Amino acid sequence: MRSGKESALPLGSDCAGNSVEIRILREADLPGALQVQQRENWNQTENDWKRLLRLSPTGCFAAFSAENLVGSVTVVAYGKDLAWIGMLLVAQEYRRRGIGRQLMRAALNYCQSGSIATIKLDATPVGGPLYESLGFVPEGEVERWQGAGFSKVQGGSGPFRNNQLSSSFYELDDRAFYVSRRKLLDSLLEDCCVAPALQTDDSLRSPQGYALARRGARAHYVGPIVALERRMAIGLLDRVLARLPGQVFLDVWIGGSDSRSEWVRRGFVKQRAMTRMSLGRQTAAVSDLVFAIAGPELG
Numbered sequence: 266m267r268s269g270k271e272s273a274l275p276l277g278s279d280c281a282g283n284s285v286e287i288r289i290l291r292e293a294d295l296p297g298a299l300q301v302q303q304r305e306n307w308n309q310t311e312n313d314w315k316r317l318l319r320l321s322p323t324g325c326f327a328a329f330s331a332e333n334l335v336g337s338v339t340v341v342a343y344g345k346d347l348a349w350i351g352m353l354l355v356a357q358e359y360r361r362r363g364i365g366r367q368l369m370r371a372a373l374n375y376c377q378s379g380s381i382a383t384i385k386l387d388a389t390p391v392g393g394p395l396y397e398s399l400g401f402v403p404e405g406e407v408e409r410w411q412g413a414g415f416s417k418v419q420g421g422s423g424p425f426r427n428n429q430l431s432s433s434f435y436e437l438d439d440r441a442f443y444v445s446r447r448k449l450l451d452s453l454l455e456d457c458c459v460a461p462a463l464q465t466d467d468s469l470r471s472p473q474g475y476a477l478a479r480r481g482a483r484a485h486y487v488g489p490i491v492a493l494e495r496r497m498a499i500g501l502l503d504r505v506l507a508r509l510p511g512q513v514f515l516d517v518w519i520g521g522s523d524s525r526s527e528w529v530r531r532g533f534v535k536q537r538a539m540t541r542m543s544l545g546r547q548t549a550a551v552s553d554l555v556f557a558i559a560g561p562e563l564g
């Protein structure tokens with residue numbers, strides 16, 4: 266895939282006459298990226314950004330005007346079958362000048378140079394028209410729900426050691442997500458703010474479901490939740506909520522069966538809907554074993 270130098274795309278100039286260019290996003294750029302994101306009130310933390318850079322050191326891009334970061338986009342590739350685009354943001358005062366489209370072009374060029382078969386993303390209503398104009402087609406819906414954890418105890422359990430998990434844990438996730446995302450899962454396990462909820466069969470050997478939670482900028486983020494059936498997924502969610510204090514977000518994949526009444530009963534409120542969109546080789550959407558996603562920037 267392309268190097269840092271090759272990725273610097275000149276982009277005309279902003280209204281003050283400064284040239285705007287797209288470059289690979291580096292760790293040193295994160296304070297700028299966080300500032301743009303915080304103004305949009307998104308929930309990702311510096312840790313979330315660092316994870317994206319670790320998973321994809323040359324696949325995250327930023328737009329700069331006079332060395333100020335004014336926009337971002339990230340790509341995480343899961344092998345050659347699938348890449349996920351996220352964190353497309355342009356600072357408000359720089360919008361409607363083509364920067365969002367240029368960032369998307371950088372992301373798509375990166376996917377093309379890596380011969381990625383299918384590209385997906387979870388689109389906000391504002392982002393949807395831009396993606397559609399680039400050829401993305403809708404494939405389903407993801408809903409953001411907000412509620413409160415049941416725990417009165419502040420603080421978390423610290424890092425979780427993923428060597429406690431058998432390889433069949435990853436196999437369950439492969440089966441649910443259709444492609445392997447083991448590196449991502451390892452990173453999310455390390456960042457768990459409370460112990461994950463795990464469900465195994467009676468022999469304790471075969472995992473049937475899991476739920477993870479991590480810290481967010483505005484609320485704890487619960488996800489992914491993967492389970493063989495919805496009732497089990499809700500049980501796993503309840504176990505995680507019992508460990509979490511304060512506000513909680515989760516992004517629910519709206520699959521075959523509707524469990525909205527379960528959220529409402531727990532006092533959760535729907536915050537927004539996102540459209541899952543895809544480009545390239547048509548594949549099945551994720552299975553109904555995925556109950557809550559890992560994050561809009563991750564799938």
Ligand SMILES: CC(C)(COP(=O)(O)OP(=O)(O)OC[C@H]1O[C@@H](n2cnc3c(N)ncnc32)[C@H](O)[C@@H]1OP(=O)(O)O)[C@@H](O)C(=O)NCCC(=O)NCCS
Nearest residue numbers: 353354355360361362363364365366387388389391392394
């Ligand atoms: C979505 C977002 C990234 C788009 O960024 P942007 O830089 O404004 O995008 P562009 O300028 O490339 O395109 C936006 C519109 O401006 C228009 N435009 C582009 N250059 C223009 C110019 N010089 N003059 C006037 N309009 C222009 C485009 O045609 C497009 O119009 P349309 O919405 O009617 O199709 C930005 O609105 C944003 O950060 N929103 C909040 C975060 C968000 O929701 N992100 C999407 C996550 S899925």
